[in-house]
Each structure stands twice: as structure tokens, then as C-alpha cells.
Amino acid sequence: MKALQLKNIGELHRKDMPVPEPADGEILLRVTRCAVCRTDAKMWKQGQRDLRLPRILGHEICAVSPESGERFAVWPGTSCGHCVFCKKGAENLCREMKILGFHLDGGFAEYVCAPRKSLIPVPDELPGELICLAEPLACTLNALEQCGLQKNQRVLIFGAGPLGLMTGMSVRYFGGFPCIREINPARVEQTAQFRKQMDTALHEGEEDADIVINAAPSSDIFTQGIPLLRPGGFFCLFSGFTDDKMIPAALLNQIHYRQLSVCGAYGCTKKQMETALHILRAYQKDASLLIEKQISLGEVQEILPQILKGQVMKCIIKN
Template sequence: MLAGVFEGEGKLSIKEVPEPKITGPDDVLLKVEFAGICGTDVHILEVPPGHPATPGAILGHEYVGIVIDKGHNVKTVDIGDRVVVDPNLTCGVCRYCRRGLPNMCENFTTLGIYLNGGFAPYNVAPSKALYKISKDVPLERSALAEPLSCVVNAMRKLNLQVGDNVVLIGAGPMGLLFLLMLKAQGAGKIIVIEPAPFRAKIAKDLGADIVLNPKEVNTKEVIMDITELGADIVIDAVGNQFATALDLARRGGTVLLFGMNENALPQIKQITIPRYELKIFGSYISWFSFPQTVAILESGNVPVEKLVTHKLPLGKLQEGIDIMKRGEGIKILINPQET
């Protein structure tokens, strides 16, 4: 079969590889229907790499598929089920797993980054990584389960109250998922800060009340005019906006740091945090959030499929990566059954 294989040094190849087979009693063989391109995939292919990955691994950690075979121990899914994949595999026995923090696992690994993932017609995954989802859910919606699960985890930390005013910094794929979730949970005014016209328009189309270009306006002045006190909640979905987020939150407000950037070294006025009793949270990937994510997708109340801008065959995977690099797409789905 053909697969999208990471070769190291920024190189991605569409090459022939053996079809995977079940080798263990807890293995499940999937026919992959869609796999999404993530910003992490783009970072993996940078030189030097912005994110580590295993050379020789099939990339693609956001995917959905059909169970076509399973090991004799597997009880949670049946042949013919559609499943979404939690690609983050944890050991369950390390010090953090035993504290109930599997997303901090000391032996953490990931399908589609360190192990073979979804940019291939078939994939073998452990049954513990799979969650059944109704076939009535549009396939494009199901394909966004993994990124949505990360946002679901983050949203739990916010203690969002109906009517809270929220500033969302960044309207990339994750920022726009936050936007949809904030609307579904009854946020008041949602103010998005985004300089890229393409992303800004999509944010407006998806229901942002106000979209500000920080290159054109004084965002703090505008936000203070709108909210009077500052935002109840500020979300940094970029990864280098900590100082800005602190500046935009009201006294007693909440700042969520979600985006990640290894090179971000913010200069902040630390006294702001205790003096104004700001609540600062970080959030990393999912944390027992896939069951809730599946329920959200099945409800239809959060139409994440609206983020899908491109659907491409496997043979155009590099084209999809390039579209992401140019900032001309939001969610790009790869169909590995087509070349």
C-alpha cells in the first residue's frame, strides 16, 4: 500500500509499504477513511524540525476509520464499527499515570508521530485508543475528533459562565474550534484577534462577534471600549501571547495558555497576576476527554466540519502540507483510499 512516510530532515515520501497486520491480542486493524493534517505535521517537516518524529513512521495522528479485524482480547469495538482514534498512548503505570495525569505520562508515545498513523489506507492501533462513533455523524466531522478533544480538555479549565466575554487570540484551526465551543457553551461577546485576512474572515463567518487585526487597531483600547473592564477570559491559541493575554484580562479574570511555542520567552509584569488575582491555566492535549468529544460530535451542536477547507487524495499530501504552510487552509483532510 502507499503511505505518507516521514524520512527525516524535512522529507515526506509517498511510498510503498507493507500492509499492516494484527500481531497482538489487543490490536485492531482499521481502514482509514480520513486523516487530518495538523500543524504538528508541518512542524515535523521543518528543517530543523519544530517537533520530533520517528524517521520511517507513517504520519497522520488525526484520523477516523472502520474496524476490519481485531485481536481476540478486543471487546470494546466490533468489526464494521466506525471509530475515532486517540493517538496519544500512555503506559498507565508511571508516576503521572498513577496520579490520574495520563497526558503527562513519562512513557508517552503517539500514533502518527512516533508510531505508524493515518496517512495510509490501513493502520493497526491498540483497542484502548479507539472510540466508537455513530455512522450518522458526517465523516468530515468525525475526522476532527482528536483536535476537538484537546479543546474539550482546555474548556473544562475555564469555568465559563453564560455571558462571559472572551478574547480569543489566534484564528487557526485550534482557535476556531475554541470559537465554536465557546458559542455552544453560551459565551457573551467573543472577540477574536487575528491578523491574517483569510482566517479572520472564517472567524467572522463562524460567529465571532468582533474580529480585530492587531496590525491595524489598538486591540486593548477596542476591547476595553467593548467590555469596560477587560475580558472575563483570554485564550492564547497561538503560543507566544502570554503578555498580551495578561494585559487584556479583567481583574479576577482567567487566562488560558493553549498554543505552544518552544521559542517563546515572554517578558511579563509578574505583579499583575497576584495583584489582580488572575487565574492562569495551561492545557495540553486531551485528558479523558474522548467520550465527551464523541458525544459532542454526535449531538451536532458543534459543527466542526465547517473548518474543513480541503479534501485531498493521499497522493496530494505534500500539496496539503504546502497549503497549510502558506496559511491558505484551515483543516485539510486526506483520503488515503484515493491516490
């Protein structure tokens, strides 16, 4: 099969590889669409904590069973199923977690093996490229869950990339008010239609918020976001910081005086992916605005630097 393998950091190769053999409990699937995520670009550029090389990347997968023809969104995790985290429905925290496209070969290929229990059947009317959005959208649901989002709360999102906009979509779905801060004027313009349709305001002033989420990797967002939180508010560290700045004690003390909470969010659960599919059905037209283009496996390499620079929205590999 044709595949795209990250051999070392910065070394992505198009290869002919054997079709993988499913292990116990797994099923072989034909990948029909796989989205390229910012994390894929980050892994190519600098690596990632959970990345094991060499690796076929790709964790935002829509695939079909060659036997039954059934189509699935693939929850990319494989968890142990019996630890305290798995039992309480927070399987993304499982210490045995293995993720497709990180620890295990993923969707930048014609075929992928996935555990049967990770498959979510999808409705016919949802196109494959939107099904690929279920995983990142579910990660935004996970972030909002950590912050205990309630109806009518205002959520300030830093970064109007695909993940920032999807966070806005989830906030809307649950009756909150999203607003987005974006420093790149090209991206502000590029996302105007989506923000209009999703009734998502641009945050340009000093309005406060109940929840602040970073959908961009600069730690300056922490410095800017904490003072904007209402008392008792939540800051969610959603995108990992890529710089190494010291946080001043005066800023941390705001967490103390105003009883703020800082939480993290990483990955998603299968249940959150099921909810994400409902949201994608509800906002199908709006969600399709997040897709920049569909590309071939051979075009992935050239798109990665553009993703890192925030020049493109979602790019989807079409097999």
C-alpha cells in the same frame, strides 16, 4: 499499503509499505479519513518534541475495523494505565505516553494499528471528515478544563484558524462567550460565516476577558493577552510559542497583582474526545464549515506550507 512517511525534517516520501502487524491489545484498522493538522506541518518543517523519525504522521483519524466494519474515532494516545496521571483521568500527562503520528506510525496511510482501548465507536450519521475533528476539538476542551471555564465567562481566543474556531465552538457549548482576535484580514473574511453561525464576536478593541487562549504560536499574544485578563483570570498556553522573546517583569507582575493564572494544555484525554463527538453532533453544520477540502495522500506535501501560512482551513485525507 500506500503511506506517507516523514524520513527526516523536510523529507516527506510516498512509499509502499507493509501493512502493519497489530501488537498485543492492538487492532488493525483501515484509515478512511485523516485530517492534516498544523502540528503535522510543524513536524515536517522543524520537528517536534515527541516526534520520532522516520514516522508516518497523522493523529486525527477516522478508521474502520476490516473485520467488523465498525467505525471509530481513534484517541491517538497510548498511556501506561496505572500511573498517578492515568488513574486520575489525566492520561495525556502520562510519562509513558506514546502518540500515533508522533512516537508511533499514524494515519497518513491506508492502515494503522491502534490499541483496542483507544477506539471510540462513532454514530453513523456523522461523516468521517467531521470525526477527524474530534481529536483537535478535544484538545480545546482540555485547554478550557485547565482554565476552569464557567457559564457566562468571556473567552478571548487569539487566532481564527481551525483550532481557534473550534475553541470558540467548545466555549459556546459550555455556555461561555467566545470572541476571536485575528490579524490576518483574509482569515477574518474567510471565517465570517462560521463566526456568525457560532455567534462568535471579533475582538477588535480592548474588552477584557476571564480566559485568554492562544491558538497561534507568537509570544506577542502573551504580551497582549495578559493585560486584557480580568482579575483572577486564566491565560492558557495552548499553542507552543515558536519565537524566543523575553517576557518583561512588569508584565509578569500583573500575574502577581491581579492573581492571574497561567496554565498549559497539551493533547487530550479519551473522555474529552467522547465529549468532542457530542459537540460535533450538536454543531454538525457549523463544524463542516471548518473543512476546506478533502485531498489524496499525494496532495499532502503541497498543502503543508499553506497550513503553516494560515491560508487553508482543515484539509482531510480521504482514502
